[in-house]
Amino acid sequence: MYNGRTDPVEHVSHFNQRMVVHSKNEALMCKAFPSSLGPVPMRWFDGLGLGSIDSFKELTQAFGSRFITCSRVSQPLDSLLSMTMQEGETLKAFIDRYWEMFNETDEDFDDVTIRIFKVGLSAEHGLRKSLTGKPVSSVHQLMDRINKYKRVEED
Structure with a gap:
């Protein structure tokens, strides 16, 4: 309706x-x-x-x-650049904010999206270290890696 x-x-x-x-x-x-x-x-x-x-x-x-x-106004890919994990923010909260903004963009740049997400994580975060040491090549792979770290954080 x-x-x-x-x-x-x-x-x-x-x-x-x-x-x-x-x-x-x-x-x-x-x-x-x-x-x-x-x-x-x-x-x-x-x-x-x-x-x-x-x-x-x-x-x-x-x-x-x-x-x-x-009418919905799509967000430019640049809007993801300002996304950073806040001090004390959980990985789940950061991911929720990140993907909400990602879904508002109409552009399709998996490689840029992955890099922006990684840079948004705190330097000490295990997920960022994992993505640096063993890079992913698609948003699907990124989601799989994120889900592994979310399960660890939630336990």
Whole structure:
């Protein structure tokens, strides 16, 4: 249900996924779309002039234009550079902050991401020493290594 406060592009994408078997039926897509809207967006939809929309594409463009201020702004890869483990912060807390910021970036630079994560760890941390001595080559490998150290820290 779209409430008017989240990314409209993501909402349309989710709606399209739910309606994928009906995607060729534009009239049905247009008629079903309002059922995914909360009160504020429904008022916008109800205010559309009769015959002002000729296709589902037009409807989603108008929807996106109206709720553009809610669009998600991706973070630049540079935002990861400022991420450092704070004194007294647990590995789990640092990882949670790091991956939250990582998921907000739209760029795909595994090697840079791995290096930035490693530099963000304190120099004495065992995980940083492990990543220095035995480097990983993918984010998947990094996650595996992190999980090993998280288990040790949590025990």
